[in-house]
Amino acid sequence: MPEEELLAEVYRGRVLTLVPLNDRGSLVPEAEAALKEKYLRWCETRGGGDCLGLFMDGPYLRTDDRRTLALALAFGTVLDETREALGRELSPQAMLSSLVWAAGLYLTLWLVPEPSTKAVAAALSVMLLAWLGVDTVWGLMDGWASMAHRAHEATTFEELREAGEEFGRRIGTDAARAMILSVAALSGRTLGEVAARMRSLPQFNPLQAQWAAQGFRGSVGVAVQEVAAVEVVVEGGRALVVLTSPQAPLALNVLSRSDDSGTAGGHSGTVAIQHRGGNKQVVLGNGQRWHLPRGKDLHDIPAEDRLGDELKAAAERIARRWGQGELSNKERAAIERARDAGNENSARHLEGLARGRWVNARLKEEFPQLQWSSKGVDAVDPRPGGFKYEVLSGTSENFAVHGRRMATEFFRMIFF
Structure with a gap:
């Protein structure tokens, strides 16, 4: 009999995937292989190959890979616009991969924040609150939880596309653009650098006005620099966003390095x-x-x-x-x-x-x-x-x- 090392991913007592840990053996899971083929076909017009870097830690899509692919499908034309805007960058597909993975990681941290990374989720929350408003951000959070659950359950590319596109319709093009722009602004920078970058954006004055109109005090840039944690709670049917600040800013490069x-x-x-x-x-x-x-x-x-x-x-x-x-x-x-x-x-x-x-x-x-x-x-x-x-x-x-x-x-x- 063939011998293989298999990885089982279990969620709430159910096995979501059971796949070989490498592709050197003779066992090939048909559904996973079909999903892999359609993902690579989707990548052909987006830089080719493994355009989102989903196979860096294994030959088949795992639950977090499927969630990330669904998010990329949710971004839809906004992701394609971003790639075109990168022009002649050395590796635009690598840039897109980083943005999609960072956005997915942020959304996951938002729902289950870790002590060492709360500032990451908090700073991005401040930027999205300024751009989109509390109601839209709350809808984004709720929609992400629903999409992530459907992505975990999905076994085909079509099911992932449906989950992603439903999330995309729910948040809209403006929210998708704001998410991509926020992640791009934060990646690899300290909170102080991000604050300065925000103040230099042409949209900063309207953002500041919307920030104040929602009842938040002080400058958006200062909030980005000083916020340490964010909590979203429901009280009396209303979504409340609570921000806290530390004694000193925390470096944002904990996100990936x-x-x-x-x-x-x-x-x-x-x-x-x-x-x-x-x-x-x-x-x-x-x-x-x-x-x-x-x-x-x-x-x-x-x-x-x-x-x-x-x-x-x-x-x-x-x-x-x-x-x-x-x-x-x-x-x-x-x-x-x-x-x-x-x-x-x-x-x-x-x-x-x-x-x-x-x-x-x-x-x-x-x-x-x-x-x-x-x-x-x-x-x-x-x-x-x-x-x-x-x-x-x-x-x-x-x-x-x-x-x-x-x-x-x-x-x-x-x-x-």
Whole structure:
């Protein structure tokens, strides 16, 4: 029988997708393959290829990918206008991809804000409130929740198009343009820079007048610079928007480059993989690699991790002892069947899995004090304040797979 690693995405007890983690095997989900084909066909007039970058973390569309595609379909002609306006930019499709993903991330943060990213949602909310008014922004939020739910349930491109176009009709062309413009203004800038940019826009005076007419005090630019959080609540059938300000402004580049090169908690680190779900993998200056779920950053990584260092050294030492003679009869037979079928990639993949299992077993013998498991994270230090560890071969594919598979876990990657 063919062997595959499958990813199941579950929402409220239901499996929404069950797809292979890579496209090297023989199993091809027909509905997902058809959706992929129609998406690529849609991209042909929008820069070609994977124009929204939906396949950067897997060969098939996942739930967040479908939600993003539905949002792009909702933007409709506004997205095409934006691409044309980019003219001879180096990569207009890359710019569009960034804008659509940022808009989708903002809307998600608005509904479920995280402490480290509330300022992002809040600043964008201020801009949209100034452009569109409270009622329209409330409709945008409600419409997004409905569209996101339908996108999660969709299995065909036509269902995604219907969900997106309904959202587009609900918010209208002006709101779609305001969303694109707001995201473009915010991307990669600090709040102070955005405030200055807003004041230079030709529409700033009408925006300021509308802002004041809605009962908000002060300048739109000042509000963008100082706002820290936004809450939308319903009271007596009315939508109320509550804004709060901190003692100092917060940098907006946390949207896509949180802790990329700064220091925190005694560490300097670089984001190696930014996953679509908001989780990320960081490589520290000392070579350690950690997986950070949403809400975690460099501050949460311990200043010292002696146990992890010992695990890493042992994993590298054990991996050097690996050879073909360590394969079990079952593993050897599976690899030979793959090679006989002419699937060299699958054979290498199976051998890599066997090597990983062998190293994991030897580590389990050397570190019996850890809690080892075949499900979830490989090893857990049961002591108070102990950390979790995942053992894996250090290939780019393996790093990406493990981050997707355990998006909500905080653990150190022990690679060899």
